[in-house]
Amino acid sequence: MAHHLAGDDDDEGGGAAGRLLARLVFAAFLSMGVMVFSLSLYGEGWARSMGAGEGEGIEALRGLGMLGAGLLSVPIFLLLGVPLLEAVVRMRRWLSSEALILLGVLASLTISFWNMARGEGHVYFETASFVLVLVTLGRWLEASAKEKASAQLRALLPTRVDPVARLVGDGEESIDPGEVRPGDRIRARPGEVVPVDGVVIEGRALVDASPLTGEAEPRPVGPGDEVVAGSIPTDGSLVLEVTAVGRDRILARVDELLAESLRGRGRLARVADRFAAVLLPFVLAACAGTVAWHWSAEGPERALLAGLSVVLIACPCALGIATPLALWLAMGEAWRRGALVRGAEVLEDLARAKHIWLDKTGTLTEGELDVIAVELLAAGRELGEAGVIALAATLEEGSEHPVGRAIRRHSRKSRGACAPGHRIEEFRVLAGRGVEGRVDGRDVRLTRFDGEAGNAAGSGPTRVLLEVDGTPHAIFSLRSRPRPEAERVLAELRSLGFEPRVLTGDGPGPAALLAAELGVEVRASCSPEDKRDVVSAPGTIFVGDGWNDSPALAAASVGISVEGGVGRSLERASVNLLRPGLDALPELIRLARRASGIARWNLAWASAYNAIGLALAIQGKLTPVVAAAIMVVSSTVVVLQARRVLEARPQSGSFQKGAG
Numbered sequence: 001m002a003h004h005l006a007g008d009d010d011d012e013g014g015g016a017a018g019r020l021l022a023r024l025v026f027a028a029f030l031s032m033g034v035m036v037f038s039l040s041l042y043g044e045g046w047a048r049s050m051g052a053g054e055g056e057g058i059e060a061l062r063g064l065g066m067l068g069a070g071l072l073s074v075p076i077f078l079l080l081g082v083p084l085l086e087a088v089v090r091m092r093r094w095l096s097s098e099a100l101i102l103l104g105v106l107a108s109l110t111i112s113f114w115n116m117a118r119g120e121g122h123v124y125f126e127t128a129s130f131v132l133v134l135v136t137l138g139r140w141l142e143a144s145a146k147e148k149a150s151a152q153l154r155a156l157l158p159t160r161v162d163p164v165a166r167l168v169g170d171g172e173e174s175i176d177p178g179e180v181r182p183g184d185r186i187r188a189r190p191g192e193v194v195p196v197d198g199v200v201i202e203g204r205a206l207v208d209a210s211p212l213t214g215e216a217e218p219r220p221v222g223p224g225d226e227v228v229a230g231s232i233p234t235d236g237s238l239v240l241e242v243t244a245v246g247r248d249r250i251l252a253r254v255d256e257l258l259a260e261s262l263r264g265r266g267r268l269a270r271v272a273d274r275f276a277a278v279l280l281p282f283v284l285a286a287c288a289g290t291v292a293w294h295w296s297a298e299g300p301e302r303a304l305l306a307g308l309s310v311v312l313i314a315c316p317c318a319l320g321i322a323t324p325l326a327l328w329l330a331m332g333e334a335w336r337r338g339a340l341v342r343g344a345e346v347l348e349d350l351a352r353a354k355h356i357w358l359d360k361t362g363t364l365t366e367g368e369l370d371v372i373a374v375e376l377l378a379a380g381r382e383l384g385e386a387g388v389i390a391l392a393a394t395l396e397e398g399s400e401h402p403v404g405r406a407i408r409r410h411s412r413k414s415r416g417a418c419a420p421g422h423r424i425e426e427f428r429v430l431a432g433r434g435v436e437g438r439v440d441g442r443d444v445r446l447t448r449f450d451g452e453a454g455n456a457a458g459s460g461p462t463r464v465l466l467e468v469d470g471t472p473h474a475i476f477s478l479r480s481r482p483r484p485e486a487e488r489v490l491a492e493l494r495s496l497g498f499e500p501r502v503l504t505g506d507g508p509g510p511a512a513l514l515a516a517e518l519g520v521e522v523r524a525s526c527s528p529e530d531k532r533d534v535v536s537a538p539g540t541i542f543v544g545d546g547w548n549d550s551p552a553l554a555a556a557s558v559g560i561s562v563e564g565g566v567g568r569s570l571e572r573a574s575v576n577l578l579r580p581g582l583d584a585l586p587e588l589i590r591l592a593r594r595a596s597g598i599a600r601w602n603l604a605w606a607s608a609y610n611a612i613g614l615a616l617a618i619q620g621k622l623t624p625v626v627a628a629a630i631m632v633v634s635s636t637v638v639v640l641q642a643r644r645v646l647e648a649r650p651q652s653g654s655f656q657k658g659a660g
Helices: 015-039 044-049 056-091 097-118 125-154 251-264 269-300 302-313 318-323 324-336 343-354 359-365 384-398 402-415 453-459 486-495 508-518 530-534 550-555 586-617 622-646
Strands: 163-167 171-175 183-188 197-202 205-208 217-222 238-244 337-339 355-359 370-376 426-430 434-439 442-448 464-468 471-479 502-503 521-523 540-543 558-561 576-578
Touching: 015 056, 015 125, 056 097, 056 125, 097 125, 097 302, 125 302, 125 622, 197 464, 269 302, 269 586, 302 586, 302 622, 324 337, 324 343, 324 586, 324 622, 337 586, 343 471, 343 558, 343 586, 355 359, 355 530, 359 508, 359 540, 370 384, 370 402, 384 426, 384 434, 384 442, 384 464, 402 471, 453 471, 453 622, 464 508, 486 508, 486 586, 502 508, 502 530, 502 576, 530 540, 530 550, 540 550, 576 586, 586 622
Parallel strands: 355 502, 355 540, 502 521, 540 558, 558 576
Antiparallel strands: 163 171, 163 183, 183 238, 197 238, 205 217, 337 576, 370 471, 426 434, 434 442, 442 464, 464 471
C-alpha cells in the first residue's frame, strides 16, 4: 500500500525520492499507532474513562501502552533509522548532524526500553518515532525538489528513437540510428524523430523543433536548411545529408551541458555549503554544552532531549536546498522558453551584470545583406544594369562571403538566373578587400568602395565597386536590415538599467546608419580581438552570433549566443538562445534576477531560522518533536519560495512557453 501511495513503480521510475517516500508513508502509518498507545501514558484520567478502574488496572493499561509503543517503534527505526545509519557509515560522517540525530534517537529508545523493563520512569517512543518521520520528511522534500528540478530539464530532451531509412542506390534500407555515418543520405518521414544533424537536400516540410528550441510553431525548411537531431517533420518527407551523429550532434552536446549545469552549485550555494560546514562544529559544541547544563540542572533524561532538540533545529536540510533549488528551477524555466543556461553561476552573473554589448551583423541585424541599389557609372551604362549584375553574380558564384551571397540573390530576383554564356576562370579572393577573376576572358574585380569621404566616415550602406578590365562600371550598395524586434528589445534592456552598445567589424558608414536607426552607440571596425578586449571587463554581457564572436563570447562575464550560432559556439557561450530573435534576452535577465533574489531570500531565511531556533533549543524551550516539525516547516517554506521562480510571466510577445 505504501509502495502504491508513493507512486514508486517501475513504469514511473520513482527514483531516490520515490523510494524514500514509500518507506516514509509506511513509517508514518506506524507512528500513528505509537501515538495511540502513548496516549495511555499521558494521564490516569484517560484510563479511568476507558473503565480500567484503579491501581492494578491502570498499571496494566500503562504497561500495555508502553509495550505497544515500543513494539511499533522497532519497525519505524528499521525503515527510517537504519538507512540513515547506513548513509553515515558509508560516507564516514561520524560528526555530522545525521549522526547526532541518530545518537539522540538511539538514546531515546534505549532509555525508553530500560524504563519499560524497570516498570518506572518515562518512555520516549513517540519522540524517537516522530523525530525519524519528520527528519525523513525533510530529507524527502530535499531529494524530491532536486529530482524534479533535474527531471524538468531532462524531460524536455526527446528520448524516442525511430529506425532510420538510409538511401542506397535507387532504394532505401532500415538501419539502427547508431549505424548512421556523416555523409549518409537518410529520409525523414512525417512524425519521425530525426536522430542526427543534417542538411535538407530534397523536399519541403514544417518541422517541429520544440524539443531543442521551445518554439511553439513548426518552422518551414527546404533544400539547404539545417535540421537538428530531435526535430520532427510534421507534414512532409525530407531527404537529409547527415552532418553529425552520436556525441557530435547538437542535441548530444546540449545533454552534456545540462548534466554539467546540474553538477554546478553556484556561488550562493557554495556560500551556503561553507556556512553549513562552519555551523556543524558550533552545533556539536552547543549540543555538548546543552547536555552538560541540563544534566546538572534537570537530570540525564531532560538533558538528552534538550541536546536532541539542538541537533534537530540546526539540521541543515533547508540550508542545503535554499539556493540551488531556485536556480535549478530557473534554469529549467529558461530552457522551456528557448535558452540553454550553462549552470547556476551563469544566472548569478546575469543578475549582477551592469553592462551589455551586442554584435551587429546576425545579432541586431538580419544575418544576410541585401542589395538596395546599383549605381551605373559611365563605362557601365553600355552593359546596362542587368549586364553588370550578371557579371558580378557570375564572379561571386563560388564565394560564400555575405556580399557574394547578396549579389547572387539579387541577380536571381532581377533576372531569375545569371545570364547564359558567362564563364569564370582564375577566381581569387583578395583578403579583406574583395574578389577578382576572369569572366568570358575579361578581368573582373569586386572590392570594397571607400572612394567618397562622406561614405567612408559618415552614415551609409556598405558599398562595393565593380571593375571590368580596370575600369569602374558600377557601385553596389548593400545593407543588413535590423531585426524586427531589435528596437523593442533595446528599449526593454534600457528599462532594466542597461545602456546597450554595439560592436561591429563593419566600417563607420554602416555603423553610423545603424546608430541613427536604432538610437544606440555603435563602435565600428572592431576586430575579434578588439571585441574580446572591450567585453572582458567584469559584469559585462556580450551577445553575438558565434562565428568571429567566439573570443568575445568566452571573455565576457556572460557570453550569449543567438540562434543560428548554436552549432558553432555551443561550448564558448555561457547561454545559447535556441529560437530566432532577441525577445528571450530581456526576459532571461528578469528571470535571472528573480531567481537570484529568491535564492538570497532563502539563504537569509534558513540562516535566521537556524540561529533563532538554536537559541531556543539551547534554553530547553523546544521539545525534539517540535524542533523536527519546525525543521520540516522551514524546508517547506524554502521549496515553496523557490517555486515562485516559475510565477514570472514573460512580457515580450515572442517569449511564450513552447510546445517543448
